[in-house]
Amino acid sequence: MQNFKEYVNEILKNHPGERVTSFSFEGEKYWLKQPELRIRGGLLTKIFKANPKASFDYEALKCESLYAAGAPVPQLVLRDESFFVLKDGGTPVDEVLKSSDEAACVALIQGYAAALAHLHSRGFIHGRPALRDVLVKNGEMKFIDFENRGERDDLQKAKMRDFLLFVYDLCREGLSEGFVRAGIHAYASSGEQDVVQSAWATVLALRPIYFIARLLPQKFKDLNALVRTFELCLKIIEENDGQRKTK
Secondary structure, X not given: XXXXXXXHHHHHHHOOOXXXXXXXXXXXXXXXXXXXXXXOOOHHHHHHOOOHHHHHHHHHHHHHHHHHOOOOOOOEEEEEOOEEEEEOOOEEHHHHHXXXXXXXXXXXXXXXXXXXXXXXHOOOXXXXXXXXXXXXXXXXXXXXXXXXXXXXXXXXXXXXXXXXXXXXXXXXXXXXXXHHHXXXXXXXXXXXXXXXXXHHHHHHHOHHHHHHHOOOOOOOHHHHHHXXXXXXXXXXXXXXXXXXXXX
């Protein structure tokens, strides 16, 4: 009987250089990942993925260490210089959202936000949280694509950046204000209120960028998302200030 590693080697021969390949072995689903040859995605993605091979190596190490620490990530079952294999962790949340009703969408976003807060509470960060990089299976959330080195920064600052990128991605994907607010509230309610307050202070400090961005032609998805993120965050900050003044 063919062993697992031999089977993976056959897949590598049939899919050379293919970034992600799914396959089944003895009734279990797995994902084979190879280094990215060409960076795809928006401007922020290209900035964060300046060195695809270094990001690939880092992601493999991150998956191993996080799984060993009991963090919500799929199990890495095989690794080599040019590939690694993960057990299937479910369906990306962005895909599930497309076929879900409003109540289910809210629950998914709240679950995602709570999972991110849980990751942060354990002293870990994702680096670039996005709907496509969190999987859901039987109600359980698991993170993938840990391709950024946020740990080199102050942990609190790294968590705050994670949170703002979380909000930015929800805005970039065109989710309604109500859905984004549900995610923000779920994250804060999961014990990371101090991170949210740090994020609001950062938004206020970076407000000049918003004033410039909104004057630019709104032709690009990333720019539109940046403006929308600022507008929603500033709106929430103003509401919070108003509530404090009435107490």
